[in-house]
Amino acid sequence: MVDFDPQLVADGLVYSSIIVLGSIGLSLVYDIADFPNFAHGDLMAVGAFGALAVHGSLGFPFPVAVVTGMVIGAVVAVLTNRVVFEPMDAGPLELLIASIGVALIYRAALMQRFGTESQSYDVGGQAPIDAAQETLGIAINVRAVAIIAVTLVLVGALHAMLQYTSLGRQMRATSANPSLARVSGIRTDRVVTAMWVIGGALAAAGGVFLGLHTLIRPRMGFDILLVLFAAVILGGIGSVYGAMAGGLVIGMVHELTPAIPVVPTRYNTAIAFVIMILILLVQPSGIAGGKTSA
Amino acid sequence: MSVLEVRDVDSGYGDMQVLHGMSLDLHEEEIVCMVGPNGAGKSTVLKTVFGLLEPWSGTIRLDGEDITGMAPEDLVRRGMAYVPQVDNVFPPLTVEENLRMGGVAREDPGPVIEELYERFPLLDEKRTAKAGSLSGGQQQLLALARALVVEPEVLLIDEPSAGLAPTIVDDVFEDVRKVNELGTAILMIEQNARAGLRISDRGYVLDQGSVEFEGNADTLLEDPKVAELYLGG
Ligand SMILES: Nc1ncnc2c1ncn2[C@@H]1O[C@H](COP(=O)(O)OP(=O)(O)OP(=O)(O)O)[C@@H](O)[C@H]1O
Ligand SMILES: [Mg+2]
Numbered sequence: 001m002v003d004f005d006p007q008l009v010a011d012g013l014v015y016s017s018i019i020v021l022g023s024i025g026l027s028l029v030y031d032i033a034d035f036p037n038f039a040h041g042d043l044m045a046v047g048a049f050g051a052l053a054v055h056g057s058l059g060f061p062f063p064v065a066v067v068t069g070m071v072i073g074a075v076v077a078v079l080t081n082r083v084v085f086e087p088m089d090a091g092p093l094e095l096l097i098a099s100i101g102v103a104l105i106y107r108a109a110l111m112q113r114f115g116t117e118s119q120s121y122d123v124g125g126q127a128p129i130d131a132a133q134e135t136l137g138i139a140i141n142v143r144a145v146a147i148i149a150v151t152l153v154l155v156g157a158l159h160a161m162l163q164y165t166s167l168g169r170q171m172r173a174t175s176a177n178p179s180l181a182r183v184s185g186i187r188t189d190r191v192v193t194a195m196w197v198i199g200g201a202l203a204a205a206g207g208v209f210l211g212l213h214t215l216i217r218p219r220m221g222f223d224i225l226l227v228l229f230a231a232v233i234l235g236g237i238g239s240v241y242g243a244m245a246g247g248l249v250i251g252m253v254h255e256l257t258p259a260i261p262v263v264p265t266r267y268n269t270a271i272a273f274v275i276m277i278l279i280l281l282v283q284p285s286g287i288a289g290g291k292t293s294a
Numbered sequence: 295m296s297v298l299e300v301r302d303v304d305s306g307y308g309d310m311q312v313l314h315g316m317s318l319d320l321h322e323e324e325i326v327c328m329v330g331p332n333g334a335g336k337s338t339v340l341k342t343v344f345g346l347l348e349p350w351s352g353t354i355r356l357d358g359e360d361i362t363g364m365a366p367e368d369l370v371r372r373g374m375a376y377v378p379q380v381d382n383v384f385p386p387l388t389v390e391e392n393l394r395m396g397g398v399a400r401e402d403p404g405p406v407i408e409e410l411y412e413r414f415p416l417l418d419e420k421r422t423a424k425a426g427s428l429s430g431g432q433q434q435l436l437a438l439a440r441a442l443v444v445e446p447e448v449l450l451i452d453e454p455s456a457g458l459a460p461t462i463v464d465d466v467f468e469d470v471r472k473v474n475e476l477g478t479a480i481l482m483i484e485q486n487a488r489a490g491l492r493i494s495d496r497g498y499v500l501d502q503g504s505v506e507f508e509g510n511a512d513t514l515l516e517d518p519k520v521a522e523l524y525l526g527g
Contacts, residue, residue: 166398169387173395176384179346183378184440185370185399 007138008256014144014213016251017151021206022224023231023243024158025077025199031175031238032192033085035095039102040203041225042110045218047073047204048211049110055121062123066150066208073204074197076106081196103222110218118215121208147209154205155244158198162240167194175238227254227269234276236286245287250276296355297322297479298343298374298448303352305342311350312338314503318481320448325470325480327511329487329524330500336483337379339500340450343481344376345369356448370399375446379453379483382437385426389417392425392436396443403443410439414469431462438469442478449473451482455489467493487525491515499524 022044029037051069054060060068080102085095125142132140162168174181174191181188210220231250235242253275257268280286298320306312312335320326328336341347343354345366354362356372366376384392393410397403411418414435420428425436434454441449454470455463463486471493474480484490491497491511499507499520507520514520 166394169391169394170398173384173387173391176386177381179366180378180381180384181395182366183344183346183370183376184395185367185444186395187367 005259006136008259009252010136010138010140010144012252012255013148015255016248017147018206018210018213019224019227019231019251019254020155020244020247021151021202021209022221022228023235023247024155024240025203026228027232027235027238027240027243028195028199030232031240032178032195033081033095035085035092035099036229038096038099038225039080039106040099040199041221041223041228042103042106043073043077043200043203043221044207044210044224045110045216045221046076046106046207047200048207048216048220049114049218050204051208052114052119052121052211052216055123056119062121065121066205069208070201070204073202073207074200077196077200077203078193081193107218107222114218116218118217119211120215121212123212143212147213150205151209154202158202158240167191171195227251227272230272230276234279234286236288239286239288242286242288249279249287295322296320297357298481299353299355299358300339300343301353301355303339303342303354304350305338305347305352306350307338307347312503313342313349316352316500316504318498318505318508320479320481322479323474323477324496325474325482325494327487327490327494327497328481328483328500329485329490329497330506331524334500335503336500337452338503340376340378340452340481340483344374344450367399370444370446373444373447374450375441375444375448376450377437377441377452377454379456383425383428383433383440386424388422388424389428389436390421392440393417393443396440400444406443406445410442413472414439431458431466434458434466435469438466438473442473446478449478449480451480453483453485455484455486463489488515 022040026037026040029040047069050072051065054068055062055065084098084102088094088098128139128141129145132138162172170186170191171194173184174186174188178188207221210224227250231246232243234250235246250272253272254268257263257271258265263271296319300316300318303313303316304311316339328339330336338347342349345364348363353360356374361369361372384395387395393407394403397407416432417436417439420432425433428436438454451470454466458466467489470480470482482490482494491514494511496509497511497514498505499514507514507517
């Protein structure tokens with residue numbers, strides 16, 4: 001039914017990278033704070049515009065701008081939690097509603113500072129790589145390769161951190177049983193802050209990459225939010241590894257839609273949801289089987 | 295001298311009061327056993343002492359210092375450890391990782407963890423196994439070992455023998471006694487009241503959130519009224 005087209009796979013990997021980076025933070029927040037954070041997409045946009053300001057206005061090299069964008073994402077995430085979510089000390093529904101308000105505030109601030117026009121990073125790298133054209137027969141540019149490569153590095157670093165560092169183990173312990181974590185002596189408030197930092201930084205990186213792959217717009221993150229939710233739910237809510245797997249699948253499906261005959265390409269987001277529902281029918285707790293972030 | 299002192303504590307969940315003027319003492323090097331019917335509030339005592347529940351009134355002292363309402367992560371750093379009744383291991387973490395979590399509050403937990411492996415060879419064999427894959431008895435042992443990594447002065451244990459096969463129950467009690475012999479004062483809850491009291495110095499009988507009887511373990515075991523009401527005749 002679906003013809004194997006390496007071009008679509010390449011496109012899928014780029015889109016998946018962006019979704020994976022966004023999904024991880026969404027899943028972490030779901031895990032530790034127990035609510036779907038509707039501001040997470042707009043946090044991606046904050047990161048994208050942060051990098052734009054550092055690169056475009058201040059003239060720093062692009063890699064520096066990406067890292068700065070990630071720092072901005074982390075700081076904004078932590079501050080939002082400290083100023084809004086934590087003091088509310090409320091249930092999931094209240095926090096969800098509040099997060100919609102936070103999303104609107106992020107977006108309004110971006111529009112006020114940067115306007116509503118679409119913008120792009122002035123970094124080149126848009127011409128297809130000849131070697132890829134000749135050997136694989138696909139049109140892929142340096143930007144796309146960089147997005148995939150950096151995402152792999154970030155995801156690999158997160159995995160190493162979770163498995164082999166004390167903070168990572170404390171994060172997994174806190175996610176498995178917060179009260180036993182405190183009983184063991186873990187300062188869970190610090191662990192929670194670390195999770196917001198990681199989620200915020202990765203979201204910002206995803207935002208920058210989305211801006212690099214398409215355009216930078218204040219609505220960019222909000223538009224991708226539903227796809228992120230699909231990835232997180234598919235992976236198994238609250239599981240980091242599930243979010244990675246779910247992001248990969250959803251991103252792929254999203255870009256492979258053109259290969260399905262009859263179905264118009266603009267149904268790609270709908271198809272992603274259909275796939276999500278089909279997989280959940282078979283495996284109701286998601287790909288990671290409802291396990292925590294271990 | 296009392297290492298742990300609970301005085302006139304009221305506590306509960308939400309609006310529901312469970313403990314009514316609860317008082318107890320744990321002396322140095324003692325094992326004290328708390329017994330009583332289901333729902334008497336035994337676990338609530340330990341949760342309140344360990345900072346998981348804020349007491350409504352009353353005071354709790356450790357080594358004479360007021361620790362009322364202090365957070366669990368701070369109490370661990372003051373020499374107290376706690377093994378909860380349920381969910382007392384991290385299932386997705388390995389045995390080794392569980393023990394390391396028990397050691398986050400201290401410097402260089404490595405040597406103590408190695409000692410614990412020597413004391414509990416069963417855990418040594420399972421170092422890389424996920425805690426969730428262990429049997430009930432092994433998990434109980436891991437939960438105890440996790441609490442011991444800080445080498446606590448005071449150890450609170452909630453029903454160490456719950457859900458274990460009778461053959462292992464004796465082993466667990468033996469382990470608890472050994473921990474005590476190494477100088478740790480233990481406040482233990484035991485559903486298996488007679489067996490629990492037998493390895494203890496003193497006991498408290500809790501009913502409906504306050505102490506009904508207290509005394510030497512032997513005295514309680516021989517008291518016909520306690521036996522009839524709380525030890526199943
Ligand atoms: N998390 C909770 N929320 C609300 N009520 C609770 C909670 N935990 C216990 N209770 C209630 O508090 C009372 C005392 O419970 P507690 O667990 O302290 O009893 P227990 O003596 O330890 O009993 P058991 O022998 O069954 O372990 C019971 O009525 C119980 O239903
Ligand atoms: Mg109990």
